Amino acid sequence: MLFNTIDFVVFFIVVLAMVSAVKYKRYQHVFLLVASYFFFYYSSNYLIILLIASTILDFYVGKIMWKAKDVSKKKLLLIVSLAGNFGLLGFFKYADFAILQFNVMGEQLNLANDIPLLNLALPIGISFYTFQTISYTVDIYRGKLKPSESLKEFALFVAFFPQLVAGPIVRASEFLPQLREKVEAGGGNLKQIIIHNSNLKLGITIMAFGFLKKMFFADNIAPLVDNIFSNPIGLDSFTIILGAIAFGIQIYGDFSGYTDIAIGAALILGFKLPINFNKPYFATSPPDFWRRWHISLSSWLRDYLYIPLGGNKKSNIRTYANLATVMLLGGLWHGASWNFVVWGMLHGAYLAIHRLILNKFPVLGEIAFFKSRIGKIVSILVTQYFVFLAWITFRVRDTDDMIYSMTKYVFLDFEIATIKQVINSNEVSIGLIGLFIIMNIILYKQKNLPEKISKIKLWQWSLFIFTITLLILLSFAGNKDDFVYFQF
Secondary structure (H helix, E strand, C coil): CCCCCHHHHHHHHHHHHHHHHCCCHHHHHHHHHHHHHHHHHHHHHHHHHHHHHHHHHHHHHHHHHHHCCCHHHHHHHHHHHHHHHHHHHHHHHHHHHHHHHHHHHHHHCCCCCCCCCCCCCCCCCHHHHHHHHHHHHHHHHCCCCCCCCCHHHHHHHHHCHHHCCCCCCCCHHHHHHHHHHHHHCCCCCCCCCCCCHHHHHHHHHHHHHHHHHHHHHHHHHHHHHHHHHCCCCCCCHHHHHHHHHHHHHHHHHHHHHHHHHHHHHHHHCCCCCCCCCCCHHHCCCHHHHHCCCCHHHHHHHHHHHHCCCCCCCCCHHHHHHHHHHHHHHHHHHHCCCHHHHHHHHHHHHHHHHHHHHHHHCHHHHHCHHHHCHHHHHHHHHHHHHHHHHHHHHHHCCCHHHHHHHHHHHHCCCCCCHHHHHHHHHCHHHHHHHHHHHHHHHHCCCCCCHHHHHHCCCHHHHHHHHHHHHHHHHHHCCCCCCCCHHHHC
16 A cells, blocks of 8 residues: 555554544554554555564564573574574575576576576565564564563564555564553553644644655656666767656655655554664765665664674674675665676675775864865765765665666766756656755754744644645656565
8 A cells, every 4th residue: 555645644644543433452452553554554465474474574583582592492482583583584585687687698598498587576675574573583582572461462573554655664673562562551550642732733744744755746757767767878968867866856856755754653642663764865975875775774784794704803704794794785685686796785885895995094073174064065075976876876776777877877978968858857857956955945954843843833834745745746746656665
């Protein structure tokens, strides 16, 4: 079920009405779980079986692991959890990709027959809920988390509908206490989920920003991106650069828009989800970018992959290798395609080179220029130059098109023939790109803007919501575009 449809609006209103009507807390949890399963089934049908299977596996593995005294038994149970989760993820997401690579290799070796593709449907959200359940069992194994008290409680953590299909990736240590708090508060008396006015206004405000990013900006910039990268061969450098910038804004508006809607919807229901974006296009270095972009994924990769590999506690060479490995796997997490591998390798190289430069020339961090306003602007522009270069590999699937586009991006030809045509035929998208950049520069230093807006007078707040709704309706082209990260 897409957030940007009337179906979701009706669904969410019904959920709020039922939660408000149901007074018994345990029944509220049951209803939220049923609603979450319906939300998932609405888009994925029978593939909901995978979600339920992953839930049951990790609930019982975690329960047994917590009680186990033998370290070897705990390790075995952890292996069972990892094998089960990565097995499902690997089979449904990467099986056809692996078969395709075998077939390509077979052609090189002159083998007679190809292995037929399985043509498997990609379960929506499998990359997200798999990482959630893996973090649960790993944290129990490490002794950092007490297992969930009931299957119902754990199932709601895994399937909670606002963030189910595209994040943010929520950890049990963040979500389960919110469930338990509501049950255990008051000496064990049950406490209802109550729709508070402050949460309602703030939640709607955050959701409004999300819809604005997705439906006003991302969806109306997408046609320009498609026009440029559907067949980039022959386009000049400035057109390719424009396409990279446009896609960077599109994917940010699309993905952070989804996150805003998820966070806002959850807040209305009384649950706090972690922030997933923090002005990433104002990052001053590659590490700073990953502290701001898809924060729930980057922190997951840090805690469950980078640190276990040794992090930066080993030799410098080992640190560079760890950074490259983690980002390569992070790229592959996004999809079964070589362009995602290249994207991950680029970001791994950015991180490793940045660390190498700081190790070789530590004095650079103390130079006054880089601490000045102009120095920060230069750092931002240089960082985003490489970030947007990498977006080309994320967007362009064909290898020849990708190589051509990246070459034109790096080696400017200073021609303007095609850029003039593209600008003239995509005036609305160009205007929205300019508006997006100007708005973000103006709002750069604003903190907690949705919270500030939610606290203004009711008539002013209502006018703000009405204005955003009007902008979306006036710019809506009639097509319901999927969120980009649904494919991951």
